[in-house]
Amino acid sequence: MQPTRTQSVLGTPVRVFAVQFHATGCSLRETKEILRILGVERSHQAVWHWVHRLADSGHNPPEAKPKRVAVDETTVKINGEWSWLYAAIDTETKLLLDVELFGRHGTDPAAAFLYRLSEKHDHSDAVFLVDGYGYQTALSRLGLSGRLDYVNRNLIEKWFHTLTMRVDRFHNSLAGSHGNVREWFIQFARYYNFQRPHQALDGRTPVEEVTN
Template identity: 25%
Template sequence: MSSLDQNRVIVLAVLEMGLTPSEAARRFNVSRQWVHVLMGRYREFGEAGLEPRSRRPSSHPGATSEDMRARITALRAELDAAGLDAGAESISDRLRREGASPPAVSTIWRILRSAQMVVPQPQKRPRSSWHRFEAAQPNQTWQSDFTHWTLAGGTDIEVISWLDDCSRYLLHISAHPRVTGITVTTTFSSTAQTHGYPASTLTDNGMVYTTRFAHGKGGPNAFEYLVKKLGIIQKNGSPYHPQTQGKIERFHQTLKKWLALQPPAGSCRELDEQLAQFQHIYNQERPHRALDRKTPAEVYTSLPKAAPAQPSERHWRVRYDKIDSTGTVSLRYEGAMRHLAIGRAHKGKHVIVLIAGPEVMIANAETGVLLAEHTIDPSKSYQPKK
């Protein structure tokens, strides 16, 4: 029996059969109050009053206001247009930073879904199943990698980044025609001058970072020598397993999403300007889910910094040079010119020179392969290599 039919029978039992409300309630297994409600509806509206009614409350004091709903959908559009994360948690953070009291993240998601601004993806792996591996302190591990980007004229450019593992703080980002071993060494050194040396580094097995898969050809490169001299642990991911460097891989996805919505850069210099703008947004303005919705800058500056287990007291400086026709490179040390032997076979090659007091390392500027090491003897002009 439908609800309408049952309501009609209850009313007729009272009106035509002479049952009392209590008797009708017992007969049809309903409450006495419900019988009185039906009788009142019938007297006021007739049979139309016996139609089943919605139990939905007439008012919702806790409902999200129309102004808040409009701001949520507007923020979604703004963040999408800027190439930034536009999920419910990101929108909640933005609202809080604007001084508003946002509704629950689940409510924001429902508002976006009702506005057809998100598509449910039940097939995605739940975040609760993820296993995160991260450093406990800033500067405990720096991750690095490079990715490709295309300029307005179609020229392929490579972008190198250094990212703090603990805080996701973007320590360095720059564009280059090609990332070489020297690019790695110089960007690492300049970043360390600003932020201090890390306790370890984590990269893939690219030749610009390590020559361990070069089958003994050429020996370690300048970057490998430098981190060893500084007491820094060098870690490399397993071959064909980019998940080990997952943070820098995910960062490059975020970077490219943002760059794709910017005016195409016409040169490396213009791209560097865009990268500097993104670096500020990423570090200072963009809360991170893995950081309890804090920004990388907030986390990086709030915790004590790690350092190499056996830190070197020397600070390495970098200079560029060219091997002369005699197979040497000259530099001034303790007021006199010193001529550092490398070998005539390398004459004319461009090199990078790493200097820390009397210790000198000289590497090929194109390949990063170490060509010579010297410990300068102040009593001699000509310095044979080790």
């Protein structure tokens, strides 16, 4: 059996297991403790290096050309203060196109997020499904096509629900710097795209759906 890209980057099953556990919501110290319970003694610093080695490996979603993109934001509490996590998902392939953390919400953050998307993916044929909160103005500003849609956007709501369940299992308020929390969200997005089988895709991951 050929090793997966995660295995080739991290080297051993223990490291792969630790990174996957961290992606599902455990902090680095919680991941270290789980490894200890399983009889594997590793330092907090070692787990940190494994996670960031994967982050530095270019483990990003492939460039996509979606037809319909659901966009939304949700609130997250970091050190007791509220921030906003923006996310976009291809409703056909279920590929999470991007996530980004902002200190506020509204038209300007929405426009900045949509501009990031246009830099990463081909949206020439895409219709953005939005709920109106600053998005319509942002879409017009960038010359992108979109419409209000309160029905077909449920996939992005489901992703936020999955994310919230992971966070709520371990934290009432995420701790750490804004940059560290942002990195955790990016890691979780990679886990969702590359490793988490999707029932609607007959057990394939979103990346497998896009690339096969």
